Amino acid sequence: KQEVTQIPAALSVPEGENLVLNCSFTDSAIYNLQWFRQDPGKGLTSLLLIQSSQREQTSGRLNASLDKSSGRSTLYIAASQPGDSATYLCAVRVQGGSEKLVFGKGTKLTVNP
Amino acid sequence: NAGVMQNPRHLVRRRGQEARLRCSPMKGHSHVYWYRQLPEEGLKFMVYLQKENIIDESGMPKERFSAEFPKEGPSILRIQQVVRGDSAAYFCASSRARVETQYFGPGTRLLVL
DSSP: OEEEEOSSSSEEEETTTOEEEEEESSOOOOOEEEEEEEOOOSOEEEEEEEEESEEEEEEEEEEEEETTTTTEEEEEEEOOOOHHHHHHHEEESSSSSSOOOOEEEEEEEEOOO | OOOOEEEEEEEEEOTOOEEEEEOOTTTTOEEEEEEOTTTOOEEEEEEEEETTTEEOOOSSSSSSSSOOOOOSEEEEEOSSSSSSOOEEEEEEEESSTTTTTTTEOOOOEEEOO
């Protein structure tokens, strides 16, 4: 059974700091891994999607890496801003069957001005 | 191209009533996924449907919950005889094909009094 863990559960940093969010998964049989952002009371915004054959993806100040063999991914946020404050969710798409997404519980990020 | 639409956005029900949640996928998308997010928990897969077919309902509670995606109209998640533990945010996602990116709606927040 696929399980996704995100560490830390919460993180508070001053504005301008670079930071790393971690995600680990137990079964390497995945199609892809996706990072989402969720603002309080809102839906999910997809940030980056890494296919299982890829090592990393970049979008603006965000960079996500994937090490499938070790079951790990990191989301790197450069020069953090208060507007980055949100909960960041990691999800893997499992192989075989419905290709459902399995989510971690998220990391709640607060960037202080 | 409108995104995934869900309605209502907020729904209040008393114990024992029925809740009907609607999801209109993005145009051209025929695959729909429902996920539930309990307070302080990650999103959990519930059910995966294609037009007129349930593909995977392994995450659905065995009783009181049902889902459909008719040939015409939105997908419906139906909860009969709601209990307080059903209070959660219910998210719908859609994709164009089986392993393509899932796009999420804004969610329906159900509160059972």
